[in-house]
């Protein structure tokens with residue numbers, strides 16, 4: 019074979035010699051020498067003046083001769099490329115001088131020509147031989163090895179890299195799905211090239227190509243034929259995986275229909291000779307797009323990636339010596355929990371802060387995925403126990419998250435800013451129409467700054483921080499900062515008046531009161547030795563914000579256990595003063611955990627958050643869930659049905675009070691199409707009309723999930739996620755919570771299906787009322803059950819249905835209003851003999867606060883009465899005041915409110931009609 023080729027080349031040389039007389043003839047004769055010389059000489063001939071047809075043949079001879087070289091001969095070959103085919107310094111000088119004398123376009127073009135090393139022309143000509151591109155890629159692989167011996171060969175590598183960047187332009191690549199029926203030659207290559215999680219033979223490959231829960235996509239280039247340049251292995255799973263073992267070793271394919279997540283668990287660059295050559299930044303995006311078209315039920319696209327540089331980097335960190343020591347000898351299961359926080363913290367620091375030259379992340383896998391538009395989402399440890407992974411990363415792995423509609427923005431940010439501090443949690447936490455997004459990382463910074471300011475303001479563990487501010491990300495940051503420093507968060511309805519605030523501050527004795535800057539004038543007088551008053555505006559401005567900017571950020575968190583107090587939420591009472599329900603960290607954490615699981619809420623969710631954040635629903639259900647899950651909140655200052663519908667195609671979940679749903683139903687735009695992207699609608703805080711539930715299903719195909727809770731207990735029951743969501747029922751107790759129905763008089767459990775008091779026990783139930791031990795004791799049974807004050811029944815089907823209230827309470831648009839408080843205010847007005855405040859059906863608010871008033875004598879002006887109640891929050895003020903001569907009473911003299919509700923039942927429906 020070698021002889022044959024040599025013969026052909028001799029003939030060929032002769033042919034050229036005949037055509038071209040002169041010095042080259044001597045050179046060409048030399049081609050009859052050993053491979054090293056033939057290669058070198060063929061290159062020289064290629065650079066000479068020969069036609070294209072001859073070039074193809076000479077290029078072939080050059081590459082064939084090169085293929086015969088051993089390592090040492092290759093080194094010599096590369097050196098000759100460097101020395102014999104570089105730039106001609108004299109030519110550059112001359113070209114520069116010519117351009118300097120006459121700086122025209124022709125001069126520039128010539129300058130360019132001479133500045134380019136001759137090697138590039140040589141490589142282009144070599145590329146004319148059949149199948150040359152792949153052979154040149156392999157040549158570069160050899161070069162990279164040779165550079166370890168002789169780093170001065172680097173200029174040749176630059177030429178290769180320069181040419182490959184255009185030859186392997188992303189536009190030429192095609193993506194193909196590879197399955198078990200692909201040609202054996204390709205399948206063999208997959209096994210050979212898989213280097214992230216090596217395959218153990220054909221059965222392993224077959225498993226990775228299983229049709230039902232696996233996918234494999236490979237990218238090909240026309241010049242390299244069936245050579246997969248990059249391939250991506252995908253597992254379809256339920257939820258985001260935190261360890262590679264189950265993915266690699268799972269013996270049987272799981273049900274693909276149940277899969278909601280596509281995991282890119284192995285991404286291989288097949289050809290080492292293409293090292294550093296970028297195929298563009300959207301390879302994975304193309305895989306994501308393909309998967310989402312094929313499998314529309316997928317909701318999450320995520321990697322499970324190695325962190326290859328972690329161990330080497332950790333070895334350079336002085337402060338990590340202790341951790342290294344603990345990891346070095348291997349660890350047992352008992353040590354895992356203690357070590358995990360440290361490993362994850364160092365891992366986060368590595369991904370976010372360790373930089374390579376150029377400011378990009380030091381970790382090559384991070385560079386690839388962040389450059390492709392993913393964000394670093396979650397570190398997992400221990401996640402890969404393969405010896406190589408233990409050695410390179412102590413077993414650490416990471417999920418990079420691809421969110422389809424964020425890929426391009428993230429890529430831009432990465433390229434533009436090198437994504438510095440926000441790499442690790444660059445994911446969006448708050449999305450606000452018309453305003454910049456706020457990432458988790460930025461939020462963390464805000465919380466740490468505020469925690470610093472709180473500490474500087476003297477807030478110590480156990481101190482109350484009372485807050486009456488407009489809804490904003492900063493307000494959520496203040497909540498988290500309060501918890502971080504061990505304080506107790508006390509949110510107050512923005513509708514509360516000065517008189518109401520007086521009471522809360524007097525009762526809770528907070529260390530700090532934070533109000534809106536516009537309200538400072540009416541609150542400044544409260545400041546004193548024990549109370550500091552600061553401001554925080556909806557736009558993040560105010561004196562607290564200023565202090566946060568100046569304070570030393572606080573990174574540590576005061577250690578809190580489940581029994582430590584986290585928040586106080588005031589609820590008006592049936593009698594007299596409002597009561598502060600004290601909720602513990604354990605209450606909030608356990609409820610969040612139960613809801614996340616029950617509603618399958620995770621990092622892929624995008625929640626339309628339109629609730630106020632001074633109540634359980636908006637703060638401890640909606641915001642806590644999004645924060646803990648790592649989800650995104652589309653954060654709206656108030657609920658607007660049309661805006662919510664507009665946002666539904668980029669959201670997955672809405673949590674609302676029934677008024678939200680009544681208003682949505684009023685919009686003709688609410689239909690299957692506008693709600694197609696949504697997966698869950700939750701309703702709570704007040705009863706949802708069964709007819710609204712049914713109408714919503716008819717219009718959208720979605721069954722609203724109704725749940726039941728209250729300030730003192732967080733969430734208690736929920737309709738099932740998968741099972742039947744029954745209109746008019748609030749479902750079953752959440753995990754870990756017990757609900758029972760008891761007799762109102764005796765307190766004994768009633769028979770199934772009977773109506774009685776709803777009582778609840780579990781980790782969700784509050785500690786008690788602030789400074790009110792007697793009131794607390796009165797609402798608990800000796801065996802620890804809390805008496806909710808609602809009446810309900812649990813029927814055969816196991817669903818709880820609420821049938822009424824034992825307490826006198828109106829729920830208006832999701833806000834609780836206790837009639838007693840309003841009656842006391844009315845009765846104190848001049849000319850009023852007595853009053854009864856009731857809730858009447860209201861088409862928008864569910865119930866509307868309504869006052870029935872008896873004058874002392876003569877008549878009373880209803881409008882004047884309403885106007886005189888300005889010390890009450892607006893939502894507590896009666897929508898209508900009806901003046902009557904007398905209130906209906908029973909024989910015991912008790913006002914019969916049921917009679918009044920019946921007599922005036924149509925008041926608002928008539929008014930609205």
Ligand SMILES: CC(C)(COP(=O)(O)OP(=O)(O)OC[C@H]1O[C@@H](n2cnc3c(N)ncnc32)[C@H](O)[C@@H]1OP(=O)(O)O)[C@@H](O)C(=O)NCCC(=O)NCCSC(=O)CC(=O)O
Nearest residue numbers: 633634635656657675677703727728729830831832892893
């Ligand atoms: C229903 C709403 C969307 C209505 O708000 P709107 O934005 O339409 O109202 P608005 O701000 O434009 O105000 C219009 C007028 O109505 C008054 N107004 C506003 N909300 C009111 C209400 N709920 N009841 C009575 N009046 C109300 C305002 O003072 C104003 O009066 P004027 O015109 O006179 O100035 C809102 O109130 C809301 O978001 N409610 C959710 C409450 C909630 O989160 N509850 C959860 C509690 S936790 C809990 O119960 C536990 C559990 O969840 O299980």
